[in-house]
Amino acid sequence: MKSLAELQKLRDEAKKKIELRDGSGDYRIVVGMATCGIAAGARPVLNALIEEAARGNYSCVIAQTGCIGMCTLEPIVEVFDKNGQKTTYVLVNPEKAIEIMKEHIGNGKIVEKYTVGTVKK
Amino acid sequence: MQDMAMYLLDIANNSIEAKALNIYIYLAELEREDRLILSVTDDGCGMDQATLEKVVNPFYTTRTTRKIGLGIAFFKALADACDGKFTIESEIGKGTFIKVDIRRSHLDTPPLGDIAETILTLIQASETIEYIFRYQNDQGEYIFDTRKVKEILDGVSICEPSILLWIKDYLNDGMNRNNGGKK
Numbered sequence: 001m002k003s004l005a006e007l008q009k010l011r012d013e014a015k016k017k018i019e020l021r022d023g024s025g026d027y028r029i030v031v032g033m034a035t036c037g038i039a040a041g042a043r044p045v046l047n048a049l050i051e052e053a054a055r056g057n058y059s060c061v062i063a064q065t066g067c068i069g070m071c072t073l074e075p076i077v078e079v080f081d082k083n084g085q086k087t088t089y090v091l092v093n094p095e096k097a098i099e100i101m102k103e104h105i106g107n108g109k110i111v112e113k114y115t116v117g118t119v120k121k
Numbered sequence: 122m123q124d125m126a127m128y129l130l131d132i133a134n135n136s137i138e139a140k141a142l143n144i145y146i147y148l149a150e151l152e153r154e155d156r157l158i159l160s161v162t163d164d165g166c167g168m169d170q171a172t173l174e175k176v177v178n179p180f181y182t183t184r185t186t187r188k189i190g191l192g193i194a195f196f197k198a199l200a201d202a203c204d205g206k207f208t209i210e211s212e213i214g215k216g217t218f219i220k221v222d223i224r225r226s227h228l229d230t231p232p233l234g235d236i237a238e239t240i241l242t243l244i245q246a247s248e249t250i251e252y253i254f255r256y257q258n259d260q261g262e263y264i265f266d267t268r269k270v271k272e273i274l275d276g277v278s279i280c281e282p283s284i285l286l287w288i289k290d291y292l293n294d295g296m297n298r299n300n301g302g303k304k
Contacts (some may be wrong), residue, residue, distance in 0.1 A: 001294050002287060002290045002291040002294050004273060005268065007273050007284070007287055007291075008273055009282075010283050010284055011273065011274050011275060011277045011284070012286055013283065014277045014278075014281045014283060014284060015277055017281075018277070018281075022282065033130070033134065033149065033246065034134070034184075034192075035131050035165065035190075035191045036196070037191045038122070038127050038130050038131050038134075038297055039122055039123075040129065043126075043127070043130060043235075043238055043239065043242050044238070046242055047238050047241065047289075049280070050241070050245065050282045053281045053282040054282035054285075054286055061244070062280075064242070064245065064246045065304070066134075066138070066184060067184060069184065087259075088170075117148060119235075
């Protein structure tokens with residue numbers, strides 16, 4: 001059973017973590033969360049990203065947006081690096097999302113096989 | 122949409138889009154009365170009468186990325202399919218109220234789905250919006266309020282991943298407790 005006392009503990013841990021962080025992060029991850037994304041399973045994808053972010057030590061911000069405009073390729077996850085360079089991952093599921101998090105955000109390597117350029121070919 | 126949680130996420134996103142500061146979500150599973158009720162009330166920008174008449178039309182949307190808007194059309198279709206009633210009320214500058222009240226035992230009534238994950242997703246979408254979620258069933262009611270959580274958080278963002286995951290578990294616990302342990 002989750003208690004409010006536990007929340008206080010998490011708060012204190014989060015405070016320590018935030019002090020160690022510099023700025024808002026190296027990457028910005030954006031998940032499309034409009035009707036098309038939701039129906040295609042974007043919510044579990046976002047959830048997987050949040051869980052992975054809580055598990056590991058990633059320098060990123062996770063955000064949501066509306067319809068990206070390619071509804072048939074949802075769930076879509078966009079990753080922006082520090083220079084504003086965008087990578088678009090399509091037909092993402094929770095497993096792919098965790099892989100993207102580990103490889104792209106963790107190791108700085110783009111997961112080519114899930115990008116829109118590869119999938120749409 | 123496969124479950125009620127998906128409808129909720131989609132409908133509440135309209136409230137976020139409408140720049141709401143407070144979003145009230147009410148979900149009731151009433152076995153005795155055989156009703157399933159889901160409503161969202163916000164204090165966003167609201168709509169005028171003309172817009173209100175158009176929103177149930179799948180070919181109406183305010184967005185520019187595509188020409189159709191299915192969210193509210195789907196929600197109304199849910200009420201039509203499940204022996205239910207769809208209500209939408211809105212006033213410019215005041216906010217919007219949207220509700221479906223359907224027959225719980227109807228064959229086409231979808232399962233609840235992961236309500237806690239939907240609320241986590243909504244909170245994550247904008248940390249400045251306050252959510253008041255009220256869940257009711259024959260056994261009683263359970264209320265979750267982000268303002269209470271933020272009081273404890275003392276400045277730490279509610280969007281911190283570890284905090285969000287705690288909220289999800291906390292919500293699941295609360296809703297389950299209300300169900301006498303059965304899910």
